[in-house]
Amino acid sequence: MKTKINFTLFGLFTLLIGAIYANSGNAMDDQTNTTSTTLAELQKDKPKKQYVKIALLLDTSNSMDGLINQAKSQLWDIVNEFSYAKCANESRPELQIALYEYGNDDLASTEGYMRQVLNFSGDLDLISEKLFSLSTNGGEEYCGEVIHKSLEQLQWGKNEDDLKLIFIAGNEPFTQGKLNYKDAATQAKEKNVVVNTIFCGAYEQGIRSSWKDGATLTGGEYMAIDQNKKIVHIETPYDEVIIKLNHKLNNTYIQYGSLGAKKYEAQSAQDAEAAYVAKEVAVKRAVSKSSRLYNNASWDLVDAYDKDQIALSDLKPSQLPEVLKNKTEKEIEAYITLKKAERAQIQQAIQKQNAKRQKFIEEHTKEEDGKLENAMLSAIKKQAATKDFKW
Structure with missing residues (x-):
């Protein structure tokens, strides 16, 4: 018999750019030689997404x-x-x-x-x-x-x-x-x-x-x-600080669209699931949320706007949270900019606390x-x- 495991546990983009110039005259040929770039060179310089x-x-x-x-x-x-x-x-x-x-x-x-x-x-x-x-x-x-x-x-x-x-x-x-x-x-x-x-x-x-x-x-x-x-689980003096920062981090998210409200609630729900397992698991999740891999452009205006995945002019009032309804496009942009700055500051603070936490864990970890x-x-x-x- 076995027990059920509960785990609290892109394709290839290639940019093809060609610059081909057909010119006459020696002077133009010289200019072409210095300014044109071959397709192979451009592809070589463009990092592959891995x-x-x-x-x-x-x-x-x-x-x-x-x-x-x-x-x-x-x-x-x-x-x-x-x-x-x-x-x-x-x-x-x-x-x-x-x-x-x-x-x-x-x-x-x-x-x-x-x-x-x-x-x-x-x-x-x-x-x-x-x-x-x-x-x-x-x-x-x-x-x-x-x-x-x-x-x-x-x-x-x-x-x-x-x-x-x-x-x-x-x-x-x-x-x-x-x-x-x-x-x-x-x-x-x-x-x-x-x-x-x-x-x-x-x-x-x-x-x-x-x-x-x-x-x-x-x-x-x-x-x-x-x-x-x-x-x-090794408890550290930095755990509570990280958890408090995580609560502040959640307040920087701006829900939008049909997924917004549900995904915003899911964010807090998964915080709670992690905390239910152990405080240290909640801390690990908070650290993940402060990393580049935690992206919510599908429902968060800060991530979506930062990655050019949405145009503010396309948003209808019904797609916005109450705080942004009846706001002008400039006011919405200013609010997003404010929340982005707050988030960056909080994420940086979490990373700094985690560096101290990791050092503490290394000093107190047994081999087993x-x-x-x-x-x-x-x-x-x-x-x-x-x-x-x-x-």
Whole structure:
């Protein structure tokens, strides 16, 4: 029997620009030679957008309740880690996370007791919401099939510089199901996807039940954890300060459009979910919200206006919050500018407090603390290095 895992846990853009001048006369030819730029040169100078794509495949059958709290905080550790990452071309990678559950009797047997909970998304509040929505029930766990399904259904892209990872967690033999996990591993290698496995149980048992082989075949990491071990959260003198700053941060968001009110409420709801697990998880989430990866342009005017995703002249009064109804375009712009400055100041303050917090944690961490967290981050950084990511 297994317990359900609750986890509080872009394509390629190429700009083609051509400058071709057909001129006569030696003087004009000389000028052309000094001012024109070839397409190849422009493409070379334009950094490629790179992505980190991570699919979490979680066993939600009846025996892993002890893993739930470990997994819920892992989302924010991943986000915080990649908020500092740089690609080889000095650009910053975009993070997208997908979520599957498998091994649950509540899921359709015709689908192999598995389903896609969330397609690749960079919406951190939505990812958090989906992780917390999972519930457990006994079932059959088909590792090979859920890996295959995630490879078929998700848009992994063809950019070989992207970091593409699968993390699959469970505690039943990796060999269950009609689809051989070795075939799924071959498929993963063809798509340049690395499969990492997390066995919830004894290390040697995971090896005997093929969890290690499932990872090794794609160059991934095998991890074994005690899912029933109590999580060690290290409280720091900076936690309360960060949490208070997070409340102030929420007040800088300006909801708009059909999604605005609902997404604004979801932001606070996911703060509460994180705090319910532990105060330290709430702190990790607050740090994520202060990073470049926390973007809400789909419902927040500050992010949308900052990224040129909306024109103020196109907004109707009905799409605006009460504070901006009947305001002129100039007044709305001034309000957005004010909130943007407030947000930047608060995010910077959170980052400064977190730097102190991290130093405190490093000084008070025992080797056995945060086993799942450390194992996943170690695997991620090792595999990121193969794509020339750096920190």
